[in-house]
Amino acid sequence: MTEPEAETDPEPDGGRGDRPQAHTIRLELADEPGELLSALEPIADEGGNLLSIFHERGHITPRGRIPVEVDLECPPSRFEGILERLRDEGINVVDADAERYGxxxxxxxxxxxxxxxxxxxxxxxxxxxxxxxxxxxxxxxxxxxxxxxxxxxxxxxxxxxxxxxxxxxxxxxxxxxxxxxxxxxxxx
Amino acid sequence: MSRIAVVGCGAVGRSVVDLAGDHGHDVVAVADSQGAAVDPAGLEAGAVLERKAAEGAVGDAAPANALTAPYDVLVEATPTTLGDAEPGFSHVARALDRDRHVVLANKGPVAERYADVREREAASRGSVLFEATVGGAIPVLGTIDDYGPERITAVRGVLNGTANFVLTRMAAEGLDYEHVLAEAQDMGVAEADPSFDVEGTDAALKCVILANVLACGEREFTLDDATVAGITRVPGSALDLAAEDGRTVRLVGEATADEVRVGPRLVPDTSPLAVSGTRNVVQVETTHADGIDLSGRGAGGPETATAVLADVGRLPPLE
CATH class of the missing domain: 3.30.70.260 (ACT domain)
Structure with a gap:
């Protein structure tokens, strides 16, 4: 119902610096071999630490794709870079929470x-x-x-x-x- | 081997009489609401049960005679009553006053008067065990006792087979509550008056007993301390919405040393708590060993009697 907070918003509390924080990204992947790996590699390459991957193989979206929820940890300054890289790779990022909605x-x-x-x-x-x-x-x-x-x-x-x-x-x-x-x- | 007196001759009491010999025990007295059969040398189970089936009363003696029979263990299997938990509580008290053990299948005394029961027990050489009051054949209290209640942070579970059967059928068939309840009553899964089960009271009593055990005497719980909601207001549309999201609704009871809650909860389809039909499941959260999941049959005569007889086997010898 509501747009996720823009990831570029500065944190209101300001004092947390660039300590790694938890983020959740929801992706929709084609049901093809290697798709999951090609989505996870950019995250690791950009300095993200994968915490958990929830691969809902049983739940195909109306567009015939498989929803994947990725929890990761990275410094706030890196998060936007990870999203950009995913989009550049043609990965469908449907939802990216700022860390405040963890x-x-x-x-x-x-x-x-x-x-x-x-x-x-x-x-x-x-x-x-x-x-x-x-x-x-x-x-x-x-x-x-x-x-x-x-x-x-x-x-x-x-x-x-x-x-x-x-x-x-x-x-x-x-x-x-x-x-x-x-x-x-x-x-x- | 113990000498057992069985008070209460419903499905559980009859099964205890039937199965006691298999566990190596003698039944020396059986009482129902109308009469009693007593034989210090041991009753013949088949004859007692036949007489009960044929005539309605187990014997010609007065019911109170069973309480004064020469038993080691009193099995209290009269129907659960709320408030003063009578007559069950008085049966427990009389056995303890005689320095005999008590095994409860009746939830009333330990749900409504736990401190009174423990006080009587402390003054007696006898002990009180009540595995059968929570989760039927599932060894919930035995597990808690093995680990030590101080090392258990919470217990939660699906503890009422009737409510679980109704929710399971509603979700599977897309039917509404009233329809499934009528079906359950036809099948004998639900009673003519199902309120005790579907309003959450039965599950709440079990959780109150668990909370009493977990609180280790620091605090006493009764049914009034429980926050209880049943399943009667859960429509089929709610189960449909849950199913679309890979979830289902279960009547879940939760007990800690501080709180008792029972109500419909959303659980993932893949959760151990998403048991089907009349099965029960219990999750025991430990401080050092994560969660232990136990599931099995939570009701029924032979199932509950199995838990009763396991308790009889756990009791220490009387001096």
Whole structure:
């Protein structure tokens, strides 16, 4: 729903210098041998440290591509270079978070979503500095008067997932909606 | 070998009577709500169960006679009751007052009056074990006890087979809650009054018991301390949206030494918690050994009796 923060924005806190920070990049790759390797090489070449790669082979996009989520660590000054290099190589970068949105969480909302103004619900969640709504899917098979469901994908600052969930809970409680929260795994 | 008295003759109590001999124990008394059969030399399980099936009562003696029989271990398998947890609590107290062991299949005493049970136990030579109250045949409490509760940070799991069956069928068939519930009732998976299961109360009691164990006496939990939501407000459309994203919804209970929560949660399809049908699963988070996943049958007569008899085998000899 919202554009990711422009990666070139200077960090408001300013004081972190060029220490490596975590970033998440979402790519869409053709289902061909070597595609993944050719996407990862530029990241390493440009000084990025790969943390994890989530290769969703089972989930082909409508364009017949395979979504890949790459978590990496690099100094802030290198991040833009990595993205440029990927684009130069013809890799489809669909989403690049600035490091301030380091975590994602998905929640379901259930109830009278239409009657309680779903766009206001999203706006309220986004008004929190903790979260931005990246994606929204709504299902109201019984029509607007019936109980509906929505799936929200939130991006949050690293370590702010609880705060983001708290905002969702508060808004939902005010509107009489139920929240199906993700299970917050104990960090391993 | 132990001499066992079984109080409560539902599916679990009957299975304990049936399987005790296989574990090398004698059943010296059995009581249901209407009568009791007592024989200090050991009852014949087949005869007791036949009589129960044919006449409804296990014997002609008064039910209270089972409590005074010469047993080593009292198996308390009467239905779980909330609040004062009676009559289960009084059965536990009487056995401990006689310096006998108690094995619980009834959740009430350890969910609602944990401190009272522990206080009575401390004054007795007998011990109280209650593996069967959490996760049926799955050795949850035994695992916690092996590692030591102080080395467990959290336990979470799918602890109600009925709710899990309903969610599994809703997701697989695209049907709504009421439809699947009716089907589950026809199959005998859900009770005529399913509220205990689908409102999350049963899972919450199990998590309260876990929290009591994890708190090591620092704090006592009862059902009132649990934050509980059931699955009755989860529509099929929510399960569809979860499935599109590679996830599903499970009724998950979480217990720590500080908190008990039960509610529908989004879990990845690939998570160990995404068990299907009536199976249960428990994740034990340890301080030094990461997570341990245990899954299996969480309910049923022989399954729960298996956990009861495992407890009987764990008990120390009475002096």
């Amino acid at each position: 975590e994602h969480l998905t929640v379901l909302l259930v109830g009278d979503l239409v009657g309680t103004d779903i766009s206001d619900t999203v706006t309220r969640v986004e008004s929190s500095p903790a979260a931005t709504v990246e994606d929204l899917s709504l299902s109201a098979p019984g029509g607007p008067a019936e109980q509906a469901s929505a799936r929200l994908r939130l991006a949050t600052r690293a370590g702010a997932a609880d705060e983001a969930l708290g905002v969702v809970r508060t808004v939902a409680a005010e509107k009489g909606l139920s929240v199906v929260e993700p299970l917050t795994e104990v960090s391993r």
